[in-house]
Amino acid sequence: MSDFFQLNSKKLIIFAVLIGAWIIVAKLQIWSSYVLPAPEAVWKSAMEMLISGELLEATLVSFKRIFLGFGIAFIFAFVLGLIGALFPKLRPYYTAFVDFIRHIPPLSLIPLLILWAGIGESSKVIVITLATFGPMLLSVDAGLGGCDKKLLEVGKIVGFTKQELFWKIMLPSAWPNIFVGMRVGLGYSLRAIIGAEMVAASSGLGYMILDSQTMSRTDKAIVGIIAIGVLGLCLDWALGILMHKLFPYIEKV
Amino acid sequence: MKALIVQDLEKSYFLQENKHSVLNKLSFTATLGEITVLLGRSGCGKTTLLRLLSGLEVADAGTISIPPTKKVGMMFQEARLMPWLTCEENIAFGLPKNYDKKYIDNLIKTVGLEDFKKAYPTQLSGGMQQRAALARTLAQHSDIILMDEPFAALDYFTRLQMQQEVLRIKDMLGTGIIFVTHNIDEALAIGDKILVMDKGKISQEIYVPKVSDRDVLQEPFISFKKQILQALMY
Numbered sequence: 001m002s003d004f005f006q007l008n009s010k011k012l013i014i015f016a017v018l019i020g021a022w023i024i025v026a027k028l029q030i031w032s033s034y035v036l037p038a039p040e041a042v043w044k045s046a047m048e049m050l051i052s053g054e055l056l057e058a059t060l061v062s063f064k065r066i067f068l069g070f071g072i073a074f075i076f077a078f079v080l081g082l083i084g085a086l087f088p089k090l091r092p093y094y095t096a097f098v099d100f101i102r103h104i105p106p107l108s109l110i111p112l113l114i115l116w117a118g119i120g121e122s123s124k125v126i127v128i129t130l131a132t133f134g135p136m137l138l139s140v141d142a143g144l145g146g147c148d149k150k151l152l153e154v155g156k157i158v159g160f161t162k163q164e165l166f167w168k169i170m171l172p173s174a175w176p177n178i179f180v181g182m183r184v185g186l187g188y189s190l191r192a193i194i195g196a197e198m199v200a201a202s203s204g205l206g207y208m209i210l211d212s213q214t215m216s217r218t219d220k221a222i223v224g225i226i227a228i229g230v231l232g233l234c235l236d237w238a239l240g241i242l243m244h245k246l247f248p249y250i251e252k253v
Numbered sequence: 254m255k256a257l258i259v260q261d262l263e264k265s266y267f268l269q270e271n272k273h274s275v276l277n278k279l280s281f282t283a284t285l286g287e288i289t290v291l292l293g294r295s296g297c298g299k300t301t302l303l304r305l306l307s308g309l310e311v312a313d314a315g316t317i318s319i320p321p322t323k324k325v326g327m328m329f330q331e332a333r334l335m336p337w338l339t340c341e342e343n344i345a346f347g348l349p350k351n352y353d354k355k356y357i358d359n360l361i362k363t364v365g366l367e368d369f370k371k372a373y374p375t376q377l378s379g380g381m382q383q384r385a386a387l388a389r390t391l392a393q394h395s396d397i398i399l400m401d402e403p404f405a406a407l408d409y410f411t412r413l414q415m416q417q418e419v420l421r422i423k424d425m426l427g428t429g430i431i432f433v434t435h436n437i438d439e440a441l442a443i444g445d446k447i448l449v450m451d452k453g454k455i456s457q458e459i460y461v462p463k464v465s466d467r468d469v470l471q472e473p474f475i476s477f478k479k480q481i482l483q484a485l486m487y
Contacts, residue, residue: 150329150333153309153333154335154347156308157309158393159347169335172335173335247337249337249374
């Protein structure tokens with residue numbers, strides 16, 4: 001587990017190599033600085049954008065959308081997963097529809113969403129919710145449905161009621177799976193939000209990147225891309241720490 | 254005191270529409286304060302019988318009578334500990350919130366896990382896991398304990414130690430134990446009554462005389478072993 005979190009030198013090597021290659025290629029001036037800006041230029045813009053607050057603001061806007069959309073999707077997926085586990089007879093009524101929705105790329109809904117919800121926050125939040133709901137429901141389903149029958153028998157032997165079987169065995173055994181689903185969902189939500197912001201937004205990291213392109217500021221676009229990666233890493237890292245704290249018995253996931 | 258009376262029990266399974274009879278009009282009785290061993294080859298229906306006795310499965314026909322005041326516990330072939338609970342929490346699993354902590358502490362000592370109370374199942378060896386499972390079964394204060402080859406995966410020495418533990422607990426608590434095994438030596442080492450199972454029926458009943466010091470390498474145990482082998486070798 002500790003191996004996952006430690007920002008040890010082995011993990012940094014690849015970044016050092018990439019940046020080194022970048023410096024060399026930029027120095028050789030194979031491409032114009034518009035096509036491939038030098039690392040120094042990108043660093044300078046990053047600092048400027050940090051000081052002006054532009055970068056932080058864009059990141060926070062995107063983060064807020066992710067947080068909201070992801071949270072809503074998690075609640076929906078969790079509740080529907082619970083209903084499916086507690087009342088298996090209800091499952092056929094919604095599984096086909098969920099599979100149908102799950103395969104529609106959320107970005108394809110943007111034209112409709114703009115029409116229905118405008119270009120404000122709600123259309124972005126809905127896109128993230130739709131993008132993350134599917135994978136999270138799958139993992140909640142897998143977690144609750146995949147509970148070891150042998151453990152459930154132990155509960156039956158000690159005289160558990162159906163409710164006790166659920167709360168004391170099924171749910172605790174499902175949490176690790178649910179968390180894996182959350183991590184997968186997080187990746188989906190980042191992809192969806194940047195896409196949505198590029199198509200229909202006036203703020204956020206996706207908008208910032210597209211705006212930089214319009215203004216011929218490739219350096220700023222690169223800063224935006226790096227910011228997305230860092231945001232994703234931080235969110236995944238936070239979720240990993242939370243998971244380790246909540247489920248210390250899992251060695252590695 | 255009779256703890257359990259089984260009469261004409263029948264059970265069959267369907268495998269690809271073919272009916273396989275597992276238990277075939279099986280009858281026996283078990284007594285409190287005694288270890289009744291069910292001995293037989295694999296596939297003779299021992300585990301199915303225990304699952305019926307524990308209520309995990311329902312018989313096709315026949316009756317199982319257990320006095321309504323008697324509580325039945327079960328120890329499985331695998332430890333089946335909850336991976337998200339510590340050793341101590343696993344042993345107290347299913348007990349009411351205000352359970353007797355002292356009693357649990359004593360149980361943990363009895364099975365020799367006092368240094369591993371806070372360990373998770375993955376951090377315990379197979380033998381330790383099985384000892385935790387034994388403690389969990391005992392913590393339930395069952396009058397009748399069903400044991401399904403509980404020590405099959407343990408090494409010879411741990412196995413001997415656990416057998417002694419079972420004998421001690423039976424004498425101390427007067428529990429009725431129904432112990433399933435395919436190991437003849439194990440049956441002779443702990444059984445008060447050995448029921449040899451074959452083809453879904455009890456084919457032999459052996460009553461083991463009460464002796465203070467059992468030596469399965471002496472008579473009458475050698476004759477018993479021959480008798481069992483003759484019944485099961487074909």
